[in-house]
Amino acid sequence: MAEEKREGREVNEEEDQVVNPWEVSAGDGGKIDYDKLIDKFGCQRLDDVIIRRVEHLTTRPAHVFLRRGVFFAHRDFNDLLDSYERGEKFYLYTGRGPSSEALHLGHLVPFMFTKYLQEAFKVPLVIQLTDDEKCMWKNLSVEESMRLARENAKDIIACGFDVTKTFIFSDFDYVGGAFYRNMVKIQKCVTYNKVVGIFGFTGEDHIGKVSFPSIQAAPSFPSSFPHLFSGKTDLRCLIPCAIDQDPYFRMTRDVAPRIGHHKPALIESLFFPALQGETGKMSASDPNSAIYVTDSAKDIKNKINKYAFSGGQDSAEKQRLYGANLEVDIPIKYLNFFLEDDAELDHIKAAYAKGDMLSGQVKKRLAEILTGMVERHRRERAAVTEEMVDAFMAVRPLPSMFD
Amino acid sequence: MAEEKREGREVNEEEDQVVNPWEVSAGDGGKIDYDKLIDKFGCQRLDDVIIRRVEHLTTRPAHVFLRRGVFFAHRDFNDLLDSYERGEKFYLYTGRGPSSEALHLGHLVPFMFTKYLQEAFKVPLVIQLTDDEKCMWKNLSVEESMRLARENAKDIIACGFDVTKTFIFSDFDYVGGAFYRNMVKIQKCVTYNKVVGIFGFTGEDHIGKVSFPSIQAAPSFPSSFPHLFSGKTDLRCLIPCAIDQDPYFRMTRDVAPRIGHHKPALIESLFFPALQGETGKMSASDPNSAIYVTDSAKDIKNKINKYAFSGGQDSAEKQRLYGANLEVDIPIKYLNFFLEDDAELDHIKAAYAKGDMLSGQVKKRLAEILTGMVERHRRERAAVTEEMVDAFMAVRPLPSMFD
Numbered sequence: 165m166a167e168e169k170r171e172g173r174e175v176n177e178e179e180d181q182v183v184n185p186w187e188v189s190a191g192d193g194g195k196i197d198y199d200k201l202i203d204k205f206g207c208q209r210l211d212d213v214i215i216r217r218v219e220h221l222t223t224r225p226a227h228v229f230l231r232r233g234v235f236f237a238h239r240d241f242n243d244l245l246d247s248y249e250r251g252e253k254f255y256l257y258t259g260r261g262p263s264s265e266a267l268h269l270g271h272l273v274p275f276m277f278t279k280y281l282q283e284a285f286k287v288p289l290v291i292q293l294t295d296d297e298k299c300m301w302k303n304l305s306v307e308e309s310m311r312l313a314r315e316n317a318k319d320i321i322a323c324g325f326d327v328t329k330t331f332i333f334s335d336f337d338y339v340g341g342a343f344y345r346n347m348v349k350i351q352k353c354v355t356y357n358k359v360v361g362i363f364g365f366t367g368e369d370h371i372g373k374v375s376f377p378s379i380q381a382a383p384s385f386p387s388s389f390p391h392l393f394s395g396k397t398d399l400r401c402l403i404p405c406a407i408d409q410d411p412y413f414r415m416t417r418d419v420a421p422r423i424g425h426h427k428p429a430l431i432e433s434l435f436f437p438a439l440q441g442e443t444g445k446m447s448a449s450d451p452n453s454a455i456y457v458t459d460s461a462k463d464i465k466n467k468i469n470k471y472a473f474s475g476g477q478d479s480a481e482k483q484r485l486y487g488a489n490l491e492v493d494i495p496i497k498y499l500n501f502f503l504e505d506d507a508e509l510d511h512i513k514a515a516y517a518k519g520d521m522l523s524g525q526v527k528k529r530l531a532e533i534l535t536g537m538v539e540r541h542r543r544e545r546a547a548v549t550e551e552m553v554d555a556f557m558a559v560r561p562l563p564s565m566f567d
Numbered sequence: 568m569a570e571e572k573r574e575g576r577e578v579n580e581e582e583d584q585v586v587n588p589w590e591v592s593a594g595d596g597g598k599i600d601y602d603k604l605i606d607k608f609g610c611q612r613l614d615d616v617i618i619r620r621v622e623h624l625t626t627r628p629a630h631v632f633l634r635r636g637v638f639f640a641h642r643d644f645n646d647l648l649d650s651y652e653r654g655e656k657f658y659l660y661t662g663r664g665p666s667s668e669a670l671h672l673g674h675l676v677p678f679m680f681t682k683y684l685q686e687a688f689k690v691p692l693v694i695q696l697t698d699d700e701k702c703m704w705k706n707l708s709v710e711e712s713m714r715l716a717r718e719n720a721k722d723i724i725a726c727g728f729d730v731t732k733t734f735i736f737s738d739f740d741y742v743g744g745a746f747y748r749n750m751v752k753i754q755k756c757v758t759y760n761k762v763v764g765i766f767g768f769t770g771e772d773h774i775g776k777v778s779f780p781s782i783q784a785a786p787s788f789p790s791s792f793p794h795l796f797s798g799k800t801d802l803r804c805l806i807p808c809a810i811d812q813d814p815y816f817r818m819t820r821d822v823a824p825r826i827g828h829h830k831p832a833l834i835e836s837l838f839f840p841a842l843q844g845e846t847g848k849m850s851a852s853d854p855n856s857a858i859y860v861t862d863s864a865k866d867i868k869n870k871i872n873k874y875a876f877s878g879g880q881d882s883a884e885k886q887r888l889y890g891a892n893l894e895v896d897i898p899i900k901y902l903n904f905f906l907e908d909d910a911e912l913d914h915i916k917a918a919y920a921k922g923d924m925l926s927g928q929v930k931k932r933l934a935e936i937l938t939g940m941v942e943r944h945r946r947e948r949a950a951v952t953e954e955m956v957d958a959f960m961a962v963r964p965l966p967s968m969f970d
Contacts, residue, residue, distance in 0.1 A: 306752060336748050336751075344738075344747075348699050351774045355771050356777055357771060359774055367763070368758050370758050371754045371757050371758070372754030372755055372778065377774070
């Protein structure tokens with residue numbers, strides 16, 4: 165079995181941009197070079213042919229995140245579609261490290277997309293809350309990590325997942341039994357040198373970090389969920405995630421055939437940029453770098469006006485003369501994620517680029533859209549009861565999933 | 568908190584004897600130097616004062632393994648007895664790596680002694696079967712490791728433990744929940760460099776080995792068993808084990824105060840010597856190095872006659888003249904473990920040393936004793952039903968344990 169391409173170390177390389185599960189930063193270029201990343205990681209670009217294929221197989225238009233290249237890279241997604249076309253179901257696996265109480269818009273992106281995939285392909289979904297990871301990496305107690313996991317589960321449920329098709333679990337709660345046995349099988353296939361190569365651990369890192377990759381890998385294998393799939397252990401798995409998680413799943417894909425499972429397929433997204441510009445992911449330590457689902461309409465308006473990096477000119481006069489540089493303009497990038505109306509987006513981009521629209525007008529429209537989104541999210545979240553959380557997190561068969 | 572003394576590397580040192588959980592071999596001296604080991608590990612010798620204290624507190628004679636120095640070293644056993652004297656109960660924790668179908672006599676030693684401790688102190692006991700360890704270190708499948716764990720559980724139960732005071736668990740079966748959360752707490756306190764220092768792992772070892780020490784550490788803390796002790800999480804723990812397991816528990820004792828628990832106390836035994844002589848532990852790969860509980864009377868007689876290293880002279884005539892060297896004589900050493908009658912043992916030793924007894928006579932008596940032991944064990948084991956195994960391994964409160 166050929167090893168996944170480019171298993172090399174992603175950190176401390178000569179190349180200037182750094183992308184791994186704990187750090188995303190653009191190099192001297194000032195923005196992430198995604199083409200370079202695809203080359204470096206050895207995944208494939210998600211092209212129009214695949215997008216049309218998805219539309220054909222699901223008989224619905226592709227999600228805006230597909231059409232606009234937010235999910236832009238993949239591994240074996242075509243093979244997964246082949247098997248789906250032959251009538252084989254698969255399941256989705258995504259996750260979240262519950263490090264903060266309030267989610268920001270970037271956190272919602274994979275869940276919005278996963279909800280679309282679940283609906284479009286009519287497949288079950290497992291969502292891993294890695295409270296153990298956050299306890300190990302951040303200075304959080306077990307109890308606080310578990311509390312955050314449950315709070316985050318409410319935000320995830322508010323995205324609209326179907327409880328009959330979705331199992332949400334926290335590692336501290338669920339790890340054990342078949343899941344633990346798979347962890348050990350995975351660990352046996354991965355040397356310390358290997359995880360150092362992939363993740364850049366040092367001898368001063370604690371041993372929990374060293375073995376953690378097996379915990380994020382385990383949900384890629386249906387046998388980790390003996391209760392879930394009516395005993396079907398040969399299901400394929402599709403993982404939607406941001407591309408910084410790719411190292412975990414390259415490792416997982418190397419291990420898969422050695423423990424008798426399919427390699428999981430991946431569909432990978434860009435990073436959602438910080439308000440200050442596309443130099444990396446948003447920083448949890450700077451609340452002004454992101455719009456949170458807890459922000460008020462006024463917060464949103466102020467943050468966008470004050471912090472959103474603009475590609476427009478610095479006076480209305482110059483803007484009318486020279487137009488805006490859309491390549492670096494954060495309001496345009498955010499609209500690209502969240503303004504679903506293609507015609508309106510095209511109009512704004514054209515007018516803004518020519519100078520017919522001013523920065524302030526674009527920002528105003530963005531604030532309207534994000535306020536609507538965030539308020540809708542808050543309404544949905546307020547309707548999530550403890551009983552609903554219990555229902556999503558109950559260890560149970562997903563009924564008649566594969567009939 | 569001062570670090571446990573002598574955390575240094577136990578393997579590949581200049582000193583010639585090697586003792587760690589995976590390797591025990593005497594150096595050029597030809598036998599294990601236990602005094603050196605006590606110094607090196609930094610534990611204490613178990614002296615007559617402590618033994619008399621045990622007799623006083625338990626109001627029964629000390630076990631033969633205590634009287635004869637089979638259990639010869641300890642950590643904080645006196646402190647544990649102090650708290651016991653004040654009326655605080657503790658629990659016992661021992662374990663086994665289920666690597667082979669049939670146990671040999673050396674395997675029974677810690678269980679025989681643990682049974683005595685359980686009865687004498689009237690305390691609960693947890694027994695960990697590290698099927699995950701054996702799956703990781705030996706080339707065993709998960710399923711085969713779990714099967715061996717259950718088979719070994721039957722041998723352990725045959726030693727006569729009280730089901731109302733004993734919880735036996737296999738890691739592959741039980742790890743999860745509170746146990747897993749303790750594993751993570753422990754892992755956070757132990758760096759990779761630390762486990763390399765203690766256990767001598769290399770970069771080519773897999774990541775399961777690297778984090779395994781946390782799994783053997785976790786049962787030292789009562790909070791790993793929330794069902795067991797009626798919510799009492801401040802219990803002390805006493806671990807009877809062979810001294811090669813000391814590195815695990817030095818690590819555990821360093822971690823304990825950092826996660827809010829008492830350091831476990833230890834009571835540590837000599838290695839049970841191979842028939843061929845006291846150069847190390849018995850080797851599972853050489854069936855003629857040990858007496859197995861499955862051996863017939865004839866097997867036992869033959870093995871002793873053929874393989875048991877003798878300190879007697881090589882002819883009856885010379886033996887009558889010069890007597891035997893008891894220091895290296897394996898039949899005498901075995902009798903020291905298993906012949907309970909002090910008077911008879913003293914008589915045999917004196918007569919044999921003087922030349923009044925011949926090697927053959929000592930070996931004959933040993934064969935009688937071991938055959939009786941082994942046949943008794945087999946009868947007890949045959950009486951162990953699957954229902955009894957289920958009862959010992961059921962996750963349950965140990966009723967009225969601390970009333």
